[in-house]
Amino acid sequence: MNETIALENRYVLQTYNRPNFVVTGGEGVWLTTADGGRYLDGGSGIAVNALGHGHPLVLDALKKAMHAPIHLSNLYHNAPMAHLARDLCESCFADRVFFANSGSEANEGAFKFARKYARVILNRTDKTGIVAFSGSFHGRSMGAVAATATEKYRAPFEPVMPGVTFAEFNNIESARAAITDRTCAVIVEPVQGEGGVTPAAGEFLTALRRRCDETGALLIFDEVQCGVGRTGSLWAHQQYGVEPDIMTAAKPLAGGLPMGAILMTQAVADAIQPGDHGSTFAGGPFVSTVARAVFGELSRPEFLADVRRRSDYLAQKLNRLAEKSPLIATVRGRGMMWGLVSTVPAADVVSAARNHRLLILSAGANVVRLLPPLIISESEIDLLVEKLSLALADVG
C-alpha cells in the first residue's frame, strides 16, 4: 500500500473516507496524483480553490506575503488586514469586519455578537434564541453545529449550544412562527450548500428580513459556501436585494489559506467592546496579504461577468444532460454551484465519476454537487459534463 495512505490509516483520526490515491500537484482545474493520475477538479476543495490550483496571482501574493511578518498577534496593527477589511466592507452592506480562521469560527462569532447586541443595545437578557432552518449547515463547533439541521452531526455531541429552533427552509409561515420576540438572530444560507444546493426563494429572504425587523432579531447570512463569487455575483444575497445585519464568509477568501470573516453593520458593531471576542491567528499579515490579492480578483466586475457567462454555459449543459439521463430528476443551483438531484445514491455517482477522473461531491444522500473552480473554461466544462455523463451511464 502507498506509504501516505498507510500512515494516514494508522495515525490520523478517521473522520473522512478518502479515495485510494494521493494528490501531489495541481494546476488550473486539474489535480495530479502520486500514481500518475490526472483528475478534473469539480469540487474546488469544497468551494475553496475559486482560482483553481497554482494560479499565478495566488503564487505572487504568497511570495509577497513572505516579506511581511507571518504572524503578529491581534495586539498590534497590521496594514494588510486593515486594507482587506476596507475592501470587504466596501463590497457590500457591511461597516465592520471581524476576522476568523474558518466558517465555523465565523458563525460562532456571529452568534456571540447577536446575543451581545440583544443584551446591551436592546437591553434584553432573555432575547437569546437563534432560528436556523431545515437543510442548514453552519459548521462543526458547538454553536455552529447546534444550528446545523442534520441530526447525525449534532446528536452524538449533545448538549450543544442551547437556544436554537429549526424552521422549514423556504417556508415563510414556518419561519414567521419560529421567529419571536425572544429571537436574537436568524441564520440562513442564501443558497444552501451541504443541505442539497438549494437556493432560497426571493420571497423567503424578504419575509425573513421583515420578520427580523418586526421582532428585533438580527438576520445573519451564512455565505461561507455560496459567497465570494461562487453564485456569479460577489455575494449571493446581492442577487436577492435583501441585506443582512451580519454575514459570515470563509472558504475561498484567502486562496486556500484558512480565513473566515464576520461582516456586520455599525449598529451590531456598537454592541462590541475591546476584549469581547478574539482569535490568535485571525487576520494575520501573511494570510491577509494573500486574501487581499484573491479578493481583488474575485470581486473584479469583469471577472464576475465572465463567471456568469461560463456558468450559464454550464447550466445549459447540465440541463441537457438531465433531459437525457433518467438518473437526474432536477438540476438546481446558481453560478458555479450546482446540485443534481439523483434517483440513485449520490455517492455511487461520485464514485463512478472518480473512475472517469472527475472529482465531484455529494450534498446529502441524493444530490450530486458540483463546485468547480470559478476559472473553469468552456472546453473544461465540456469535459466535466462528458465525464459526468459517462459516470451516470455506469451507474444506470
Ligand SMILES: Cc1ncc(COP(=O)(O)O)c(C=O)c1O
Ligand atoms: C454554509 C457553511 N457554513 C459553515 C461551514 C463551516 O465552515 P468550516 O468548515 O470552514 O468551519 C461550511 C462548510 O462546509 C458551510 O458550507
